[in-house]
Amino acid sequence: MAEKTAARTASKSTERTARSADVLAAGCLCWRRAGSGVEVLLIHRPRYDDWSFPKGKQDPGETLPETAHREVGEEIGLLPRLGVPLPTIRYDVKDGVKDVHYWAAEFGPGARPEPDGHEVDEVRWVDPCEAHGMLSNPSDREPLAALVDLHERGDLATRPAIVVRHAKAKPRSAWSRAEGDRPLAATGKRQALAVTRLLRAWSPERIVTSPWLRCLSTVVPYARKAGVTVRERPQLTEASHKRHPKKAAAVVQALFDKDVPAALCTHRPVLPTVLGVLSRHMAPELAEQLPAKDPYLSPGEMIVLQISRRHRRRVVSVELVKPFDD
Incomplete structure (x- = not known):
């Protein structure tokens, strides 16, 4: 029987909840173990001079999980296995309202992410506190907080x-x-x-x-x-x-x-x-x-x-x- 302390993360159909957005995107909060804690991967995009998580727009004929899987692979050279869905963030862009769907994705200690050299010119593993300060879009702090909460509950892996x-x-x-x-x-x-x-x-x-x-x-x-x-x-x-x-x-x-x-x-x-x-x-x-x-x-x-x-x-x-x- 599930314990009452189980993480309260749930999602119905990812596709259904996103239809009101003008732009759909997806990505991952890539994480790895670091001692008793975790580190998350941030990417730097020279076009915007910002720090964010690997993500990108949905292509025609794709589901959002496929988008997250593909975009992470393209931007850091490593394909993720999607984990727990994290909070979707929403913000305004020039084309209207944009929804970004995120999943946690664990990587082992031997994983070596590499920037694609085009959209991404630097990748960096940082602890959640440092990531909180580095993220250029304040909205990205919400899925980060959810990831930390899952780790503290023992349910991130x-x-x-x-x-x-x-x-x-x-x-x-x-x-x-x-x-x-x-x-x-x-x-x-x-x-x-x-x-x-x-x-x-x-x-x-x-x-x-x-x-x-x-x-x-x-x-x-x-x-x-x-x-x-x-x-x-x-x-x-x-x-x-x-x-x-x-x-x-x-x-x-x-x-x-x-x-x-x-x-x-x-x-x-x-x-x-x-x-x-x-x-x-x-x-x-x-x-x-x-x-x-x-x-x-x-x-x-x-x-x-x-x-x-x-x-x-x-x-x-x-x-x-x-x-x-x-």
């Missing part, structure tokens, strides 16, 4: 656990062969490609899936590109879940028992059982962020949890994220 509903399949009415062989529709194939791109932002190292074709077709493309082994679990199929829902629940529980970034792909009828397991590991205010009505997730949509590595089964944040749908 996290690992992702992702639940994916398979992409859109061909209609049952148009399929006369075995249900487990029902393939993705044309739209579903495009969604599977989008899921592949989106999963890279969290880089799961373990893929658990129903062995039915429509689930495999949704997550195997990512696994192949990432060099990750796919573990098929028959307990996650619709048929097996209908007979033995507790066995499906045990597979979901393993997301919390094994300390590795993971993604799980299953079917709409299995989702109520999945959500029941997830809710047992989070505070009530986070559980309220989980979908409560059928169909729970749209095809290709995912729930991204960040699980505390110190408090091993505590969920720190919840996000609902849809892949870009053309």
Whole structure:
């Protein structure tokens, strides 16, 4: 059961909350351990002569997590694994109102960020107090304060656990062969490609899936590109879940028992059982962020949890994220 002291970080759909902004951007507060504390990475942009966090504008056809992942990679030469979502900041720019969405992103002691030499000419690891004074945009202090708060709670270091509903399949009415062989529709194939791109932002190292074709077709493309082994679990199929829902629940529980970034792909009828397991590991205010009505997730949509590595089964944040749908 989640402790009441769990960090109060939660986000519904990142995409939905940002639609009123004229300009969307995303980035990361990159951090590393420094003794008993942490350091954060600041970048200097010669065009503006300012100090800020790595970030940039959303490209057409991108989700905001993909933007954060790409922009950090472009500006400092290192690709992040997104952690806990941090407060979004808003400020006025010449094109209107700009929203910048941030995530925490941990780097190890051997990481060597390098400025791209164009947009960024200097990078610097500093402690949070120094960062507070150096940041040129006062709004950036809000996500910094949230990061410090997470560290003080012992919940800044996290690992992702992702639940994916398979992409859109061909209609049952148009399929006369075995249900487990029902393939993705044309739209579903495009969604599977989008899921592949989106999963890279969290880089799961373990893929658990129903062995039915429509689930495999949704997550195997990512696994192949990432060099990750796919573990098929028959307990996650619709048929097996209908007979033995507790066995499906045990597979979901393993997301919390094994300390590795993971993604799980299953079917709409299995989702109520999945959500029941997830809710047992989070505070009530986070559980309220989980979908409560059928169909729970749209095809290709995912729930991204960040699980505390110190408090091993505590969920720190919840996000609902849809892949870009053309």
